[in-house]
Amino acid sequence: MRAVPALLVWCLLLSGCGDTLWGELLPQPSTEFEAEPSGSTLRLIRRGRASDAALVQETGDRRLWRTAGNQVVETDGGRIVATAGFPEMLAATRFDGPDPLADPAALLTHSAAARRMVDLMRSNRKPEGMRFGIQIECRLRAEPTEDAAVLLVTERCRAEGAGRFTNLFWVSAESGAVLQATQWVGPEAPMLTVEFPLPRLAGGAPAGSSAGP
Structure with a gap:
C-alpha cells in the first residue's frame, strides 16, 4: 500500500511538529509569503475563485504547493493527496495498490x-471534526477529446459515508502527465480544480496543448 504519511494529521494538531515539512508550510498569518526561485506555480480554482500556489518542496512525483494565503496542497503526480x-482539509491519502491514473x-x-x-479534519482541529480511514472505491476510464493531444480520464467514486463524486483529469496523450484536474477533497468542501505547470519539451519550451472544458 502506497501511503501519504498520516503524520500530517498530528503536525496540524500539535505545535511540537514545527520541525516537520508540513509544520514549516503552515506559518503564522503575518509571515511574508515567498515563492520558490524556480517560479513553478499551480493554479487552484475553488468556487470560481483562482489563486496561484508556488512550489515549495519536491520529492520525486510528490510536490508541496502554497498560496499567498497560506493554503497548502500536496500532489502525487496528478492527484491532490492532502490539503491544509x-x-x-484532506489530511492524508493511502492507496491500496497501484494508481491506474499512472x-x-x-x-x-x-x-x-x-x-x-x-483522513479528513476541520480547520479548528477539534477531535469531533476528524474522520479517519474513509474508504473510497473508484472506477477510471479514459476517452479521447477534440484535441488529439489530450485524453480525458473520468474517475467515478463512492466514499464510505460521504456519497458519490466524479473526478476529471485532462492528461497528455503522449506523456500521460496530468494537465488539469477537478477533484474531490472532502464531502463538505467544493470540488477543487487544479491547473498543473505545462510539461517541458526537450528544448525547454512548454508543451502547448490546451486542456479542460
Whole structure:
C-alpha cells in the first residue's frame, strides 16, 4: 500500500511538529509569503475563485504547493493527496495498490478499479471534526477529446459515508502527465480544480496543448 504519511494529521494538531515539512508550510498569518526561485506555480480554482500556489518542496512525483494565503496542497503526480488551510482539509491519502491514473492510455480500452483511504479534519482541529480511514472505491476510464493531444480520464467514486463524486483529469496523450484536474477533497468542501505547470519539451519550451472544458 502506497501511503501519504498520516503524520500530517498530528503536525496540524500539535505545535511540537514545527520541525516537520508540513509544520514549516503552515506559518503564522503575518509571515511574508515567498515563492520558490524556480517560479513553478499551480493554479487552484475553488468556487470560481483562482489563486496561484508556488512550489515549495519536491520529492520525486510528490510536490508541496502554497498560496499567498497560506493554503497548502500536496500532489502525487496528478492527484491532490492532502490539503491544509481550508475549512475542511484532506489530511492524508493511502492507496491500496497501484494508481491506474499512472497509465491513462491503458484506460482507453479497459476501465480500471482503484481503492484508497483518506483522513479528513476541520480547520479548528477539534477531535469531533476528524474522520479517519474513509474508504473510497473508484472506477477510471479514459476517452479521447477534440484535441488529439489530450485524453480525458473520468474517475467515478463512492466514499464510505460521504456519497458519490466524479473526478476529471485532462492528461497528455503522449506523456500521460496530468494537465488539469477537478477533484474531490472532502464531502463538505467544493470540488477543487487544479491547473498543473505545462510539461517541458526537450528544448525547454512548454508543451502547448490546451486542456479542460
